[in-house]
Amino acid sequence: MALSKIDAANFLTGTIPQGNVANASLSAVTALPAAIPTGSLVLITETNISGTGAFHITNLFSSTYRDYKIIGSGLKQATDNTHWIFQLRTSSAAVSSGYYWAGVGARNTGSAVDAGEEGATDFSIISNAASDTHATSFDMTLYDPYGYQVSKNYTCIAGGRRSGDGGHLICTSGFLANDTRMEGIMINVDNGNMTAGNIKVYGIKGS
Amino acid sequence: MTKITILNAATKELITRDMTAEEQAEFDARQVSQFDTAMKNLRNKRNQLLIDTDFHALSDNTMSADMTTYRQELRDITNGITTVEQANAVVFPTKP
Numbered sequence: 001m002a003l004s005k006i007d008a009a010n011f012l013t014g015t016i017p018q019g020n021v022a023n024a025s026l027s028a029v030t031a032l033p034a035a036i037p038t039g040s041l042v043l044i045t046e047t048n049i050s051g052t053g054a055f056h057i058t059n060l061f062s063s064t065y066r067d068y069k070i071i072g073s074g075l076k077q078a079t080d081n082t083h084w085i086f087q088l089r090t091s092s093a094a095v096s097s098g099y100y101w102a103g104v105g106a107r108n109t110g111s112a113v114d115a116g117e118e119g120a121t122d123f124s125i126i127s128n129a130a131s132d133t134h135a136t137s138f139d140m141t142l143y144d145p146y147g148y149q150v151s152k153n154y155t156c157i158a159g160g161r162r163s164g165d166g167g168h169l170i171c172t173s174g175f176l177a178n179d180t181r182m183e184g185i186m187i188n189v190d191n192g193n194m195t196a197g198n199i200k201v202y203g204i205k206g207s
Numbered sequence: 208m209t210k211i212t213i214l215n216a217a218t219k220e221l222i223t224r225d226m227t228a229e230e231q232a233e234f235d236a237r238q239v240s241q242f243d244t245a246m247k248n249l250r251n252k253r254n255q256l257l258i259d260t261d262f263h264a265l266s267d268n269t270m271s272a273d274m275t276t277y278r279q280e281l282r283d284i285t286n287g288i289t290t291v292e293q294a295n296a297v298v299f300p301t302k303p
Contacts, residue, residue, distance in 0.1 A: 056212070058215050191241065
């Protein structure tokens with residue numbers, strides 16, 4: 001019997017009886033899925049950062065995936081009350097102009113938080129992050145950064161501890177007015193070093 | 208010298224090294240001072256409080272003296288602030 005597909009809906013753990021397979025040797029299993037199915041979320045990179053002023057990921061975007069999910073967790077920085085930001089990279093350098101973004105959110109005190117910039121030097125993840133034992137985390141999606149569209153979009157939910165305050169949350173979104181194919185990202189804070197954090201990047205395959 | 212971390216996603220090569228002079232200059236140019244951040248936060252809060260009472264300034268409304276004073280105090284709230292500590296210690300006037 002050729003093992004051609006494992007259907008998640010029918011997945012069972014256990015041992016396939018020897019009599020039900022033509023060859024028990026792993027090398028004889030030749031019909032595994034040839035391509036990543038459309039819509040699958042595939043982990044591309046995972047990196048722990050520490051003691052650095054800027055974190056670049058190069059050769060990240062490609063025609064293999066259309067959209068990308070980036071999850072940052074346990075993010076800490078040396079300076080209190082700083083702004084986590086990021087830029088997209090072309091094949092040669094980070095892009096430092098043409099970012100348009102808006103953000104809305106709240107503090108645990110109930111106060112609304114809103115912000116935004118046009119023609120900025122970078123995209124916003126979250127501002128006013130506290131530098132203490134409580135970390136910042138975010139969940140971001142980048143939409144077709146490798147395409148030639150006139151703008152590159154992102155959406156992001158970020159939260160954690162606010163400087164001098166309690167918890168805070170902000171949802172940001174925006175576009176980079178640039179039709180160049182992007183190949184990577186650069187993450188940093190606007191004052192001092194990033195001291196800790198884990199960054200995972202997943203690819204989402206288009207149709 | 209500030210460190211820079213670069214991950215090549217294709218080769219999985221991860222390096223952390225000192226920034227070049229050019230990278231350091233770019234990094235320095237992007238740094239925002241704590242004072243600028245504190246003042247930006249202060250102005251954002253002040254501006255929202257002014258917006259909240261803007262309707263008192265409509266032409267078909269006569270603004271009370273208390274409200275006029277309150278709004279002027281908000282406009283003046285950044286005067287004389289020169290340190291982060293002063294910016295963070297500002298007490299906003301009570302809305303009449």
